[in-house]
Amino acid sequence: MIDSASMVQVAALGLGGLAVLGSIALIIAALVQITRAFHLHEAARASWALAVICAPVFGAVAWFAVGNRIDAD
Template sequence: MITHSASLLADAGQVGSAALLVLVGLALVAYAAFIVAAFIGSLASRLDAGMKVVWALFIICAPFLGALCWFVIGRRSAAAAAH
């Protein structure tokens, strides 16, 4: 009986570990997609070449902060520059 309970607990631990691994993997994919989308978006914007380089370098040097700033500030300034 004790061996059977220990086996069930070990199986539950493996399932929990696998679920955690899948969750972390999905978070990493979402993180990478967020950064790539910001990088491509900054390069495809209607900003002049100098500002595109500045945004691209910012996204490369500080990936999360740079991408977040691009989506919050940069896209708005790019849209204003297009008008």
């Protein structure tokens, strides 16, 4: 029989795994959108990709919050 402490550990491990998978999906989605953002100059796309790679979760969230809405001339 599984005790309650083991059940809590399994639940925490499962939630942690979901958080990691969600973060990876967010990062991949941001990188795909950055590569397809032809309205941005090449240097801007490279900067955004570097931001997502160097600060993965923060960079991806920043891309979806700000970067995706920038109109380049």
